[in-house]
């Protein structure tokens with residue numbers, strides 16, 4: 001148990017500095033390399049990892065588990081999740097080895113760079129259509145509702161073979177999953193409903209196959225590689241991850257770029273420059289901002305501190321991505337930064353984001369296109385009045401009023 005326990009740990013971003021890591025994290029970094037924090041009303045005292053190298057050491061080590069169910073002490077959030085079975089469906093549970101590799105393997109081929117590259121023309125077409133639609137309706141819009149959310153939603157529905165007409169149904173449930181203030185009952189109900197929806201879809205694809213991920217998961221059910229329940233849970237996770245991530249990155253990137261207009265030429269200079277710009281935006285914004293959570297399952301030494309089995313660890317990816325020892329002038333958005341790709345916005349180690357090639361492709365296509373099509377793009381409210389998401393697992397923006 002750590003000796004000193006600083007208070008004030010929060011994941012909220014103040015209105016004045018909404019694009020920077022929460023101040024409580026920055027204070028902890030200034031104080032300590034491995035900072036003990038109090039969470040869950042002071043019942044748990046995990047360590048908060050404040051440096052990039054230590055973050056990678058934790059995330060890359062097999063001494064840590066992500067599975068919250070067997071042991072209270074996992075610094076999971078919100079607090080009601082601590083030590084609880086994960087509701088009626090398993091897709092919220094992070095798996096440890098060997099189950100993790102087995103589950104991940106069922107999806108790996110779907111997100112290979114070659115396969116994602118083949119989707120690029122379709123993503124370009126969709127981007128153009130949505131921008132046409134948005135600009136055809138006048139000279140102002142909500143970027144989130146009219147572009148940032150529908151684009152990844154349409155892409156992920158097409159990839160999975162899920163009818164886009166149902167998008168309201170699963171967007172509402174995805175929202176509940178990331179809302180840290182949602183009651184356990186609401187979360188469990190949303191899990192149940194989404195799980196049942198995907199159970200039915202898997203059954204349908206077994207009878208009427210298509211050229212999509214759910215069909216290929218259904219084939220793996222038929223070959224005995226995974227259970228029907230696993231197939232539905234994996235599809236649910238991808239559906240959720242595909243919505244709440246890229247959409248938030250698009251909206252936050254628009255804000256970051258409009259507040260750093262000197263950076264726009266680098267975004268528009270060509271595909272390679274745009275790709276680097278996307279890496280820098282991922283680093284700078286780090287939307288999975290609440291810290292990924294782990295606990296030690298064996299005795300391990302990190303940064304000179306010996307952790308015992310059961311010790312919890314929080315790794316705020318945003319702090320690692322702003323580590324001045326790795327990224328010079330880390331609080332500056334520099335789209336030409338030479339080592340931007342070293343960021344850990346997609347995490348690190350065996351759990352690092354499986355969907356990253358898709359997220360990259362979407363952002364590389366969408367961000368330059370928005371600014372090419374709308375050179376006079378502006379946000380119509382001051383930064384402090386933008387409706388940033390608070391108390392959510394993934395950072396983002398609820399609505400973004402724009403004009404062009």
Ligand code: HEM
Pocket residue numbers: 066094104156237238241242243245246249287288292293345346347348350351352353354355356358359
């Ligand atoms: C900018 C967009 C995205 C960001 C920043 C992001 C970030 C992350 C992070 C940080 C993790 C690891 C959490 C941990 O270490 O505990 C993760 C895992 C994962 N992400 Fe993403 N993600 C993004 C988009 C997507 C998309 C579009 C998909 C799928 C369509 C996706 C699917 C997954 C999956 C399946 C995992 C679990 C991997 C595992 O445990 O092996 N993500 N993501």
